[in-house]
Amino acid sequence: MRTPDLSYPEAERQAGVEYLHGHEVADPYRWLEDGSDPRTRAWQAAQDELWLTQAAALPGRYKFRVRVAALSAVDTISTPTWRSARQFFVRRSSGQQHPALYVADSGQAERLLIDPVREDPSGRTTLDHWLPSPDGHLLAFQLSQGSEQSVLRVLDVDTGEVVDGPIDRCRYSPVAWLADGKSFYYVRSGRLSLHRIGRPDDVQVLPGEAAYGLEISADSRWLTISAAVADRNDVWLADLSVPDFEPVVVQQGVDARTAAAVGPDGRLYVVTTLNAPSGRVCVGDPRRPGADHWTELVGEEPGAPVSHLALLDGVLLVGRTRHALSELTAYDPVTGDRLHDVPLPGLGTVGELSTRPDGGHEAWFSYTDSVTPPAIHRYDARTGQVTTWAGHARSVPDVEARQVTYPSRDGTPIRMVVLGRSGPGGPRPTILYAYGGFGLSLTPTYSAFALAWVEAGGWFVTANLRGGGEQGDDWHRAGVGGAKQAVIDDFLAAAEMLVDGGWTAPGKLGICGESNGGLLVGAALTQRPELFAAAVCSAPVLDMVRYERSGLGQAWVSEYGSADDPAQLAALLSYSPYHRVAATDYPAVLLTVFGADTRVDPLHARKMCAALQHATTGSRPILLRYEAGAGHLPAGVDRGVGLAADLLAFLAAHTGLDQ
Numbered sequence: 001m002r003t004p005d006l007s008y009p010e011a012e013r014q015a016g017v018e019y020l021h022g023h024e025v026a027d028p029y030r031w032l033e034d035g036s037d038p039r040t041r042a043w044q045a046a047q048d049e050l051w052l053t054q055a056a057a058l059p060g061r062y063k064f065r066v067r068v069a070a071l072s073a074v075d076t077i078s079t080p081t082w083r084s085a086r087q088f089f090v091r092r093s094s095g096q097q098h099p100a101l102y103v104a105d106s107g108q109a110e111r112l113l114i115d116p117v118r119e120d121p122s123g124r125t126t127l128d129h130w131l132p133s134p135d136g137h138l139l140a141f142q143l144s145q146g147s148e149q150s151v152l153r154v155l156d157v158d159t160g161e162v163v164d165g166p167i168d169r170c171r172y173s174p175v176a177w178l179a180d181g182k183s184f185y186y187v188r189s190g191r192l193s194l195h196r197i198g199r200p201d202d203v204q205v206l207p208g209e210a211a212y213g214l215e216i217s218a219d220s221r222w223l224t225i226s227a228a229v230a231d232r233n234d235v236w237l238a239d240l241s242v243p244d245f246e247p248v249v250v251q252q253g254v255d256a257r258t259a260a261a262v263g264p265d266g267r268l269y270v271v272t273t274l275n276a277p278s279g280r281v282c283v284g285d286p287r288r289p290g291a292d293h294w295t296e297l298v299g300e301e302p303g304a305p306v307s308h309l310a311l312l313d314g315v316l317l318v319g320r321t322r323h324a325l326s327e328l329t330a331y332d333p334v335t336g337d338r339l340h341d342v343p344l345p346g347l348g349t350v351g352e353l354s355t356r357p358d359g360g361h362e363a364w365f366s367y368t369d370s371v372t373p374p375a376i377h378r379y380d381a382r383t384g385q386v387t388t389w390a391g392h393a394r395s396v397p398d399v400e401a402r403q404v405t406y407p408s409r410d411g412t413p414i415r416m417v418v419l420g421r422s423g424p425g426g427p428r429p430t431i432l433y434a435y436g437g438f439g440l441s442l443t444p445t446y447s448a449f450a451l452a453w454v455e456a457g458g459w460f461v462t463a464n465l466r467g468g469g470e471q472g473d474d475w476h477r478a479g480v481g482g483a484k485q486a487v488i489d490d491f492l493a494a495a496e497m498l499v500d501g502g503w504t505a506p507g508k509l510g511i512c513g514e515s516n517g518g519l520l521v522g523a524a525l526t527q528r529p530e531l532f533a534a535a536v537c538s539a540p541v542l543d544m545v546r547y548e549r550s551g552l553g554q555a556w557v558s559e560y561g562s563a564d565d566p567a568q569l570a571a572l573l574s575y576s577p578y579h580r581v582a583a584t585d586y587p588a589v590l591l592t593v594f595g596a597d598t599r600v601d602p603l604h605a606r607k608m609c610a611a612l613q614h615a616t617t618g619s620r621p622i623l624l625r626y627e628a629g630a631g632h633l634p635a636g637v638d639r640g641v642g643l644a645a646d647l648l649a650f651l652a653a654h655t656g657l658d659q
Contacts, residue, residue: 364379
């Protein structure tokens with residue numbers, strides 16, 4: 001590719017060095033942390049101009065934009081949330097920027113309740129969370145504008161009028177309605193509170209702040225409260241029928257993750273990793289909810305973590321993820337005996353699963369895979385059959401997905417999915433994508449980004465690394481803290497396997513990751529720059545010495561470790577991408593950041609960009625794409641299409657993909 005001449009904006013390298021626990025830690029671009037500093041703003045403006053000049057010369061930019069837009073033009077719908085005969089769901093039709101919320105009464109046409117674009121024609125507002133009251137006449141909903149700082153309001157479903165709110169600082173707050181339909185528990189700024197509609201005097205339920213989760217039984221009697229603590233959680237159960245109730249401990253101070261809820265049959269259902277890293281299902285009496293009183297109903301299947309649980313008439317549905325592929329199995333809810341496997345449309349991912357509050361014989365679940373857009377399917381417990389309820393199964397033709405197993409540096413078997421068109425082999429331009437953190441699983445999903453690349457003739461590879469949740473808690477813990485290098489090794493081994501196996505070559509290999517995945521990409525390109533032709537870091541965490549000081553960094557200490565601890569600082573410095581930058585020929589690098597990102601501050605990418613631009617000895621570009629007003633998550637189809645097209649065009653230009 002012939003690119004415009006590169007002339008990087010000047011960035012002062014300061015000589016200051018900190019001495020932390022015996023380590024000399026240089027930070028020459030600390031001044032770029034302050035996004036409001038006039039020097040930073042001038043530097044950013046110059047980087048914007050550089051990016052626009054380079055982007056205009058990318059030959060495939062328009063072509064990818066058209067194709068990603070076409071592949072994104074699919075109708076999507078959520079599983080229904082039922083309140084008696086009234087169902088609520090969100091749907092995005094082809095051409096819409098955001099999903100809108102609808103309600104449909106039995107035998108009547110659906111009605112639009114909330115359309116974020118009507119609220120804000122700029123397209124920056126998103127519907128973050130919503131939940132109807134027990135009788136379905138009121139709806140608590142949350143909107144945010146770019147920053148993910150949600151504002152909660154209450155809507156009268158029958159009239160469409162807002163009857164309560166706004167309540168700010170809710171950030172994806174869970175909501176648990178009480179039986180009266182006039183009050184609910186929710187979380188504001190980390191405080192669990194009771195809100196009564198029309199009254200400003202909210203009551204704080206528990207002292208202190210935490211990342212709370214809420215679940216309430218169908219009869220609104222039993223409230224489950226969970227609080228995340230590192231990679232485990234504490235759980236309490238409250239009997240709301242008792243005046244001045246005191247929550248009773250289900251689990252506290254235990255090294256396990258546990259979810260508990262009282263089912264329509266009045267039993268306590270527990271999914272726990274206690275003595276079962278992949279999860280098991282237990283039952284108990286809500287009046288004695290502690291672990292000593294649990295009875296195991298469905299045992300652990302090692303390497304296949306539990307993902308879903310739903311109680312129907314005569315059937316307990318259990319979802320698992322095995323080798324990153326979803327399964328649904330029906331069990332007898334009394335004996336725990338296996339009844340049958342629920343037939344799925346293919347080898348893919350079961351997303352949302354919903355039932356009627358009182359159970360019933362039906363369950364609805366979303367399904368997608370690498371070539372199939374999401375659709376909603378209905379399972380009937382009486383017959384064991386699955387039918388399509390909404391959406392369609394239009395698959396992209398002539399694209400195949402295959403799962404490949406390879407050894408990591410220490411011999412651990414790792415799996416990856418290779419997506420591509422059938423045809424002659426030989427080295428192809430390839431994108432290697434991964435995440436490897438926070439116990440999150442990368443399972444097959446329909447991606448216009450991946451499919452546009454594959455249709456153009458490349459391989460798109462997704463690696464399921466340690467640190468994720470694909471094989472349960474042990475898999476996650478094998479890649480946290482001081483073991484983070486194992487995740488990076490898994491990623492590098494994937495790249496080496498793709499090269500050694502003839503799938504691609506170093507001059508044709510691009511890597512891509514977002515957020516924690518951006519950290520992974522940054523670590524890989526600073527440890528093995530010769531292995532890659534191009535790299536994309538989106539909203540990345542890159543300064544591992546100071547990450548705790550911005551965004552949501554303080555909440556990630558259990559995942560990464562803290563620079564305040566001498567041993568943990570040494571581990572962080574060993575792979576921190578910003579601190580490993582040295583003079584060498586780096587691959588082409590594109591860092592993408594978002595001005596309203598409240599999770600990962602753009603300072604990481606600014607500092608890394610300046611360091612790489614100073615250090616690279618080659619001619620491949622180091623660029624920074626900044627998008628003002630956008631948050632960590634996508635905000636509208638057009639913005640997502642534009643970003644995807646830019647990333648694909650950049651990767652194609654530097655890996656030799658024919659455009």
